[in-house]
Amino acid sequence: MGDAGPPSPDPILQQESAVQVGGVGADEAAPLREVKVLVTGFGPFKSFLINPSWLIASALPDELYPSPSSSTAAKSPDYKITLIVHPSAVRVSYSTVSTTVPALLSSLDPDFVLHIGMAGGRDCYSLETRAHRDNYRIKDVDDADGLTCGEQRWRRENVPEVLYVGWEEGDVLRRWEEGVKKGLAERGFLGKAEMERERERAKAPTNQQSQNGRLPEPPSVSASASTSVFGLPPRAHHAYGPVNLMWGTSNVPASATKADEHRRKAVVKLSADAGRFLCEYALFESLSRRWLDARRVEEDETRDPAVVAAAATAAAAASSSAAASSSASASASPSSPASSARRELARERLGKVAFLHVPGWTGVEDINRGVMVAEEAIRALVGSWEGGYRRNGRVAQAKAYTQQHSEEKGRVAANWKA
DSSP: OOOOOSOOOOHHHHHHHHTTTTSOOTTTSOOOEEEEEEEEEBOOBTTBSSOHHHHHHHTSOSEEOOOOOTTTTTSOOSEEEEEEEOSSOBOSOHHHHHHHHHHHHHHHOOSEEEEEEEOTTOSSEEEEOEEESSOOOSOOTTSOOSIIIIIHHHHHTTOOSEEEOSSOHHHHHHHHHHHHHHHHHHTTTTOHHHHHHHHHHHHHHHHHHHHHSOOOOOOOOOTTTTSOSTTSOOOEEETTEEEOOSSTTOSSOOOHHHHHHHHHTTOEEEESOOOSSHHHHHHHHHHHHHHHHHHHHHHHHHHOHHHHHHHHHHHHHHTSOHHHHHHHHHHSOOOOHHHHHHHHHHHHTTTOEEEEEEOSOOSHHHHHHHHHHHHHHHHHHHHHHHTTOOOOSOOOOGGGBOOSOSSOTTTSOOOOOO
């Protein structure tokens, strides 16, 4: 048969090696700051024997990296996103959510929380922006409502009737839309031609940056990344982490009809009506835990002897001379650094909760597209928060919100309004 010569090197590995030329070795690079995101998905309920929310959650990678943009392409990311996916689907039960969510927050101590649930009445992906305390009357898989284990407890804890997310809705939606648009092309949902064009566009800032400084080291291929997801090709890697390729390196381009279908099925929206069932219940449970943590910190500050002493000293100093004020301030007992850090962390995490509603589609392509959309939602949420954006009271344009109910028409009856 003859000698075919040495095997051709993997072009992706060549690209990864090229960006490291002249750079600092992996051992010398400073470790990236970790942002931990807890992710949960729900199990089956009612007539929905397969819940796509869990299929999507369980297929998420272990790590994500912030997507480079026009403003950040010239510098390396200073953090990575570690996904902590709950190992099993959450039972669609009010009592289960009421015990599971607080336990996860306490044991895992995540920076961000993302619950994923199914919205059978929607044909878009949507991030919920608020949750209510009362009126959870739809029965769960145990034929129970949310009155005893949720509403009554929240009332005793003096939790407000409505809690809002803390992230800035407009900025998150903008980032999410941009990420999904890029992901559709980059991962082959729109065909090989679009995938190659997106790769070429991604190379431009990369080549420019390689002249100015070192790119972050690409993550190594993990065991989970080397296996296929739902029978599809394994994840390939680029400079900012794993990418799920829809059709791999197939030479068969996607038809215009197929590409349009993926675009239509990847619409992302905001929502102000999570449905008063387990989805909204889980969102309120997490929001209320964060709210209670922040409130306890405020109450502790009034009880902390060091804080009380400092406040008393400051009050005394205000009525004395400037010299006496300086002396009193120097002798005041400040609160401990650990206590101050705990207070600041509780305040910083207030509202760092999100709920992603996904359509009821359970096909192979639908799940893989849903994984991509979920990844981009996480990148958008964390990126916006890290960028300093917070909820400011302004409401996004009406077209940014879905008007579709989270349940299929006629499937769930309820006499309340959100």
